[in-house]
Amino acid sequence: MLDIIKKAAMDALGSSNPVAIRIGTVESLSPLEISLDQRLTLSEAFLIVPESLTRYEIDLHHTHEYSDDTGTGSSTKKTEPALPAKPVVIRKGLLVGDTVILVRVQGGQQFVVIDKVVSE
Numbered sequence: 288m289l290d291i292i293k294k295a296a297m298d299a300l301g302s303s304n305p306v307a308i309r310i311g312t313v314e315s316l317s318p319l320e321i322s323l324d325q326r327l328t329l330s331e332a333f334l335i336v337p338e339s340l341t342r343y344e345i346d347l348h349h350t351h352e353y354s355d356d357t358g359t360g361s362s363t364k365k366t367e368p369a370l371p372a373k374p375v376v377i378r379k380g381l382l383v384g385d386t387v388i389l390v391r392v393q394g395g396q397q398f399v400v401i402d403k404v405v406s407e
Contacts, residue, residue, distance in 0.1 A: 306390060306391065306393065307390070307391040307395075308388065308389070308390055308391075309323050309388075309389045309390075309391065309398070310323075310386060310387070310388060310389070310404065311323045311329070311386070311387050311389050311398075312384065312385070312386055312387070313381050313382065313383055313384060313385045313387060314328060314383065315383065316381065316382070316383060318330060318331045319331040319334060319336070319381070321334060321387060321389070321398075321400070323389070329389075329398055333396065333397050333398060334389075334397070334398055334399075334400060335392075335397055335398070335399045335400065336381070336400045337399075337400065337401075339378070339402075340378075340380060340381050340387075340400055340402070340403070341378065341380045341381075342376070342378060342379060342380030343376075343377045343378040343380070344374040344375060344376045344377060345374060345375050345377060346374045346375075347369075347370040347371065347374075347375055348368060348369070348370055348371060348372050348373075349368070349369055349370065350365045350366050350367070350368050350369065351365065351366045351369075352364070352365050352366075353365075353366070381400075381403070385403050385404075386403065386404040387400050387401070387402065387403055387404065388400075388401040388402050388403075388404060389401065
């Protein structure tokens with residue numbers, strides 16, 4: 288009897304397709320669209336994108352103020368600008384044409400973008 292219940296549970300779980308790993312291609316960034324094949328394109332509403340796949344940049348451009356003490360008095364001065372004037376890109380994020388690995392959430396309504404596929 289226990290074996291029959293276990294088999295029924297496994298059959299039910301298997302028929303619900305709990306996980307499916309798919310490979311897709313980023314077709315558009317705004318709005319985000321990823322195609323799984325020629326007939327299926329997922330819109331942003333169906334995608335869960337982790338922070339590690341989003342663009343991240345930091346503005347490191349800065350100057351410093353300092354006091355310049357001379358024999359006749361002191362004055363506040365600024366240093367020359369340091370580091371690049373443009374923000375430094377830490378992560379590029381997803382780009383059009385990137386190949387990505389997706390995992391379908393149980394029930395099939397959403398996909399989690401796991402990572403980019405790289406080739407040398």
